[in-house]
Amino acid sequence: MDMETDQIYQIDVGNLLAFNPNHRFSSAPSSREELVKECVTEGTKLVQAIADTLFNLPSTETNDGPLVQLPPPTTKLPREKHLPRPKPPTKWEEFALKKGIQKRKKDKIVYDETTDKFKRRHGYDRVNDDNDIPIIEAKASDEPGEDPFAMRLDDKKKRVGKQEKNRLENLKTAAKAGALPSHVQLAVTGLPISGTKTQPKKIGKEALGDVAGLAATSTASGGKFDKKLPGEKPPKKQGKHHKYLPIVPRYGWVDEEKEQTNKVLGKLLSKHSHEILNVGKAINMYNDKKEKKKSGRSDKSKAKKDITKKKPYANKAN
Amino acid sequence: MMEIRTPKTHKAKRVLEKRAPKLVENGKKTLILHGTKTSATVSSVLMELYRLKKGGAIKYSRRNENIRPFESGGETSLEFFSLKTDCSIFVYGSHSKKRPDNLVLGRMYDHHVYDLIEVGIENFKSLLSFSYDKKIAPHEGSKPFICFTGEGFENVQELKQLKEVLTDLFRGEVVENLNLTGLDRAYICTAVSPTKVFLTHCAIKLKKSGTIVPRIELVEVGPSMDLVIRRNRLPNEGLRKEAMKLSKDKPKKKVKNVDQDDVLGKLGRVYIPEQEVGKIPLPDKSKGVKRERREGKVKKNKEEGSASKKLKESE
Secondary structure: OOOOOOOOOEEEHHHOEEEEOOOOOOOOOOOHHHHHHHHHHHHHHHHHHHHHHHHOOOEEEOOOOEEEEOOOOOOOOOOOOOOOOOOOOOHHHHHHHHHOOOOOOOOOEEEEOOOOEEEEOOOOOEOOOHHHOOOOOOOOOOOOOOOHHHHHHHHHHHHHHHHHHHHHHHHHHHHHOOOOOOOOEEEEOOOOOOOOOOOOOOOOHHHHHHHHHHHHHOOOOOOOOOOOOOOOOOOOOOOOOOOOOOOOOOOOOOOHHHHHHHHHHHHHHOOOHHHHOOHHHHHHHHHHHHHHHHHHHOOOOOOOOOOOOOOOOOOOOO | OEEEEOOOOHHHHHHHHHHOOOOOOOOOOEEEEEOOOOOHHHHHHHHHHHHHOHHHEEEEEEEOOOOOOOOOOOOHHHHHHHHHHOOOEEEEEEOOOOOOOEEEEEEEEOOEEEEEEEEEEEEEEOHHHOOOOHHHOOOOOOOOEEEEEOOHHHHOHHHHHHHHHHHHHHHOOOOOEEEHHHOOEEEEEEEEEOOEEEEEEEEEEEEOOOOOOOEEEEEEEEEEEEEEEEEEEOOOHHHHHHHOOOOOOOOOOOOOOEEEEOOOEEEEOOOOOOOOHHHOOOOOOOHHHOHHHHHHHHHHHHHHHHOOHHHHHHO
16 A cells, blocks of 8 residues: 555544545546546545544444534634624613612512412412502592592503613614614514505504594584594694693692792792803894894885895894 | 514524524525526436435525626525525526536525635436445435545635535534434545546445444445536635634533532532332342352352362362
């Protein structure tokens, strides 16, 4: 058996790969069969070399046969996808880090004082269930005619809505950093794609309410005397919503109107009033108003002013 | 207006998590498709390649006229398919007068084309034309040996790239534990010249040898063909560096049943199955089985063989 120049093969056991960099073909591979035969013999030598290392690895016996632990592959191959990027901390996580708040593990079973039993924290028959409260005591700030139970439900809805909004914001920042969790997708809704037929958008409850409101107020009486369908809510008030406080305060109650005006006066006359009132801006607004009034009174048939002519300097500060 | 969409079924969630970028990745899946026109050789090559890689390959049967891997706009369809099927290697076969029996092997990084290499097929011999003993036929999905011979694979850039692509294509999953009885196939690639590679697929016969290591014999079973290098496209440096990045941290492995206590140090938990006292196997104390008796018998036989009654009497 004649030795070739360098019998060292490059073997990567992890991939069951062997490479012989030193084989040179005898000048003219005579025929196809000869070539094939030579290739197969060379291949056999390489496979034998890998098998030598493989069968000498420590093996464990199992029902199917000897199991061998392969070393990690040594040939570097490119990855299929990028490395997972670290998730940016959420708003709460940043706050907790700043304040030093530790996460505390919550128990599944909690002691309920009202019934002296241990109940579960979430799920059927839970502690502090909102639906179970029989009586809500009235506070001094409650107005008669308000439904505290409905208010509790409303509060809960608002809290849930706020939480959803925060969750969306957190996911958006994660998506910007390329670290969106794999099972979440952010979909843009309601955006028409140019050039394609936009699907008829599903109209939500609020939008329908708005449209109904518009239709109602377009009647002569502003929709006040329209026959309402069962379950239809009164139309939402358009325009600014003023809360008019009672001029004559109720007996024993705080005079809210007085409080309101006192508050404003106090701010204006306080030591720091110059910080609240932007004097320059106020002066400009006053002057603009005055000029508008002047131009409004003048004749419409008057010729347009010649801008290039300089106006005599008027004393702006008053 | 943005909306959060999460999967509604566990199965969908598992599929999405499987396809997400991970520290330790799954095996690359192969997408096999053909172009506007294919010759008989190309279609059989694609079919046999699909059979060889049954577990990790997807074959499309329709013609794809708008895929031109080497042109800048012609890759969008490929990238879309790669995204839909989660395949990172593709094999695109086509046939034209200028490039007869053409095969484009390409890889994707993040579902965008990473590198391409175009080879022509010559002297193709199909699976079916080889006759061999059916007992040694390789099983589907077994991990193959891959062998490269020839200095070309080290010196010529195109062949180096081809070597890398073929390794990626044939390798399958990276496994930690391997069953030695399941080794039954090998791919042999020989660089016949700086532009030609001879590729063949063989089954492995393990023969008894004196040592633990069996003697290997290869029998050609599978398709064999000559690959002639045509065009290629290397990945640009930045992309290559990013794709080859190794992360320093190992995947977190939860160690179960071990706790750390401040006072007692490291604590372990041992689970003992319930002992059914009535069913414990008791030692066999029957007279004939006792060790003294057995040993005595053996001694007796020995002495009978050698000597005389005198020794016996003297006991």
